[in-house]
Amino acid sequence: MNFHDVRFPPSLSFGSVGGPQRRTDVVTLANGFEERNTPWAHSRRVYDAGLGMRSMDDVQALTAFFEARLGQMYGFRWKDWADFKSCRATLGVAFDDQISGFGDGSRTAFQLIKTYASGGAQI
Numbered sequence: 001m002n003f004h005d006v007r008f009p010p011s012l013s014f015g016s017v018g019g020p021q022r023r024t025d026v027v028t029l030a031n032g033f034e035e036r037n038t039p040w041a042h043s044r045r046v047y048d049a050g051l052g053m054r055s056m057d058d059v060q061a062l063t064a065f066f067e068a069r070l071g072q073m074y075g076f077r078w079k080d081w082a083d084f085k086s087c088r089a090t091l092g093v094a095f096d097d098q099i100s101g102f103g104d105g106s107r108t109a110f111q112l113i114k115t116y117a118s119g120g121a122q123i
Helices: 056-068
Strands: 003-007 017-021 025-028 034-037 044-048 075-077
Antiparallel strands (some): 017 044, 025 034
């Protein structure tokens, strides 16, 4: 994967619109029932930063960032202002917001993940 470890300018991402997107294939069977499948294990985030443009300087900063990534050639970091904490946006981050891993007495490194739950479903 081609990736530049640089964050999209926060002043431009604040006020953008977008969020998680999933691909779900719905097939209607001959008996009228539906079967659903998703080829993606995780949602993908899609945003439009156009609303963050407030001046010509912002437009130039966006153009420079885009050109430095060669358009879509290189990925980059993006701060999702609605989903950047391990807790609700109005709360303070705490050590027990999310389960970060189960130790086995010898493992010292864990992949950080965020769990989403709603109505009994959890991913």
